[in-house]
Amino acid sequence: xxxxxxxxxxxxxxxxxxxxxxxxxxxxxxxxxxxxxxxxxxxxxxxxxxxxxxxxxxxxxxxxxxxxxxxxxxxxxxxxxxxxxxxxxxxxxxxxxxxxxxxxxxxxxxxxxxxxxxxxxxxxxxxxxxxxxxxxxxxxxxxxxxxxxxxxxxxxxxxxxxxxxxxxxxxxxxxxxxxxxxxxxxxxxxxxxxxxxxxxxxxxxxxxxxxxxxxxxxxxxxxxxxxxxxxxxxxxxxxx
Amino acid sequence: xxxxxxxxxxxxxxxxxxxxxxxxxxxxxxxxxxxxxxxxxxxxxxxxxxxxxxxxxxxxxxxxxxxxxxxxxxxxxxxxxxxxxxxxxxxxxxxxxxxxxxxxxxxxxxxxxxxxxxxxxxxxxxxxxxxxxxxxxxxxxxxxxxxxxx
Numbered sequence: 001x002x003x004x005x006x007x008x009x010x011x012x013x014x015x016x017x018x019x020x021x022x023x024x025x026x027x028x029x030x031x032x033x034x035x036x037x038x039x040x041x042x043x044x045x046x047x048x049x050x051x052x053x054x055x056x057x058x059x060x061x062x063x064x065x066x067x068x069x070x071x072x073x074x075x076x077x078x079x080x081x082x083x084x085x086x087x088x089x090x091x092x093x094x095x096x097x098x099x100x101x102x103x104x105x106x107x108x109x110x111x112x113x114x115x116x117x118x119x120x121x122x123x124x125x126x127x128x129x130x131x132x133x134x135x136x137x138x139x140x141x142x143x144x145x146x147x148x149x150x151x152x153x154x155x156x157x158x159x160x161x162x163x164x165x166x167x168x169x170x171x172x173x174x175x176x177x178x179x180x181x182x183x184x185x186x187x188x189x190x191x192x193x194x195x196x197x198x199x200x201x202x203x204x205x206x207x208x209x210x211x212x213x214x215x216x217x218x219x220x221x222x223x224x225x226x227x228x229x230x231x232x233x234x235x236x237x238x239x240x
Numbered sequence: 241x242x243x244x245x246x247x248x249x250x251x252x253x254x255x256x257x258x259x260x261x262x263x264x265x266x267x268x269x270x271x272x273x274x275x276x277x278x279x280x281x282x283x284x285x286x287x288x289x290x291x292x293x294x295x296x297x298x299x300x301x302x303x304x305x306x307x308x309x310x311x312x313x314x315x316x317x318x319x320x321x322x323x324x325x326x327x328x329x330x331x332x333x334x335x336x337x338x339x340x341x342x343x344x345x346x347x348x349x350x351x352x353x354x355x356x357x358x359x360x361x362x363x364x365x366x367x368x369x370x371x372x373x374x375x376x377x378x379x380x381x382x383x384x385x386x387x388x389x390x
Contacts, residue, residue, distance in 0.1 A: 144288030149297045160293040161275060161304075167288060 004073040019064035019075055020048055030064055030077050031086070031106055033093075034130035036177065039139055041065045045130055047089050047106065051076045061085060083110070091115045099124045100180045126182030133157060133174035133183060141173050142225070146197060159197045170194065170201035170215035187212070208239035244269060245280040256285050259295055263302060271311075272303040300354075308343045308350040310388045313367040317356030320363040324378075328364050329353060331381040348389060 001012045006023050013022035018041060023030050033045035043063040052067070053059040053074040061081065076082060087110050094107050095115035107113075115122060131148055134157055138144045145168035149158040159165035170192050175185040184195040190212045192201045203212035204219055213236035223232055248265045252258040262285070266277050273296050282289040296302045314320075314329040329340060332351055336344050343350040357365055362374025366381075368388060373380075 138288075138291075144290050147288075147290035147294035149294055151298050158293075160289040165290075167290065 002069045002071050004069055004071070004075060006075045007077055013069040015069070017069050019050060019052075019062070019067045019069060022069050023050075023064065023075070023077060028077060031109070032065060033102065033106070033128060033179065034132060035065045036132050036136075038177075039132065039135045042131060042135065045089075045093075045128070047086055047093075049082060049085060049089075051079045051082050086110060087112055091117075093128060095121060096123050097125045097128050097180070098122050100126065100128060102179050103128065126180055127157060128180055129155060129157070130179060131157070132177045132179065136173045136177045141169070141171055143167050143169055143171075143221070145169075146174065157196075159199075163198065165194075165197035165199050168194065168197055168199045169217040169221045170199065171218045171221075204233060206236035206239055207234045209236060211236055211238075213237070241274065241276055242280050245277050246284060249281060249284045254285060256287055259285065259287065259292065260299070263292075263296060267302060271307045271309075272305060275304070303350075306343065306347070308347050310348060310369055311350050311352065312385075313352050313354045313357070314340070315355075315357050315363065315365040315367070316353045317360065317363075319360035320356075320365055323364045325364040327378050328366065328376050328381055331378045332366075332385065335382050335385055349385070 002015055004011055004013060004022070006019070006026065006028055009026065009028070011022060011026055013025070020030055020032065020035065030048050030050065032048045034042050035048060043066045046063055048064045049061050050064045051059055051061055053076075055072045064075075064077070090103070090107050090110055090112050092115070093103050094112060095117050097103050098115070129148070134147055137146055145165040146157055146159050149156055149162070159168070172185050172194070175183045175194065186193045186195070187203065190203045190205065192203055192215050193199070201215035201217050204214055204216045205212050214233070219233040222228070223230070245266060248262055251265070252262055262281060263273060266281065267273055270277065278292050278296065279289060281287075282292050296304060312332060314325060314332060316325050316329065333339055336349055336351055338344055338351055340351050340353045354367070357367055357372065359365060359372060359374065362372070364376045366373045366376050366384070368384070373384065
């Protein structure tokens with residue numbers, strides 16, 4: 001066990017835990033945007049930053065989602081320095097994604113009314129670049145059909161060569177995980193469309209109820225990956 | 241093309257961690273990264289194409305578009321900028337009839353801008369292929385292009 005202090009509270013944490021995990025386990029709230037328990041820590045949004053003070057008195061700002069707990073560490077999740085820095089981050093995010101509820105809510109919580117920029121710099125991007133979709137596709141699904149392309153202001157989530165995501169199996173994980181719902185998916189009859197990646201999939205029809213329940217490509221992928229007998233997905237999960 | 245990519249990947253023992261070096265070698269050969277070459281590399285290295293695309297678009301040094309036989313990089317870093325790098329860029333663009341980031345239709349030149357090549361004392365600097373030309377003036381631009389045109 002590792003002993004540390006978070007916001008003045010003595011806390012025991014397991015070795016290898018991150019500061020974020022330790023704090024959350026003790027009901028201490030740290031805002032996050034790119035963190036997801038199902039994914040590896042990433043440290044992209046940086047709103048989870050906290051101020052840490054070492055035993056020798058030196059202190060610095062770190063992303064709590066990546067920083068492992070350390071014996072004798074003193075952590076502040078809401079010091080003046082933390083709040084000031086977090087506010088700047090949220091102002092920048094709000095300027096990029098002024099219409100997104102997750103960002104607006106976080107901004108309100110931190111007392112940010114509007115980004116301190118002239119109106120011509122305020123954008124309405126739907127994507128906050130948290131890369132949860134990219135990471136879910138890579139780490140959880142294991143397909144990596146999409147990735148982050150370009151960099152700086154032109155960074156975006158995209159299929160290779162900005163064309164069709166040929167590796168996509170249509171599972172929709174990117175859609176479900178997106179915190180701003182900016183990936184558009186539609187099931188129309190026996191076809192599924194994921195518009196952002198210009199892909200469409202034929203949906204499998206259940207032998208019993210006749211419902212179209214999942215993309216054939218996804219079922220083939222799962223069948224091969226989990227070594228299931230052929231015909232395993234002839235019926236949907238409800239009819240099985 | 242596939243055989244050349246295979247040779248390059250083999251040179252690095254198919255090591256995924258050497259992706260950037262592999263892409264550099266591919267680019268050396270074609271002066272850009274052809275799509276087929278990236279698809280082949282993806283297959284050989286067992287790296288998803290999306291991830292290779294991500295790396296290829298991250299670094300400014302890589303190009304997914306065919307580049308000209310000569311690559312002209314005009315430095316627009318701070319030191320070059322204050323010494324009139326913009327006028328040099330304009331002069332080159334005017335003479336070549338293209339804008340920064342474009343390639344002439346005869347595939348002779350590609351014009352690009354960079355943000356510091358690390359020899360500010362020589363500014364304004366233009367780098368043509370691997371040659372660094374210091375203390376550039378607008379008058380020197382056209383003769384310089386002429387030399388490379390042959």
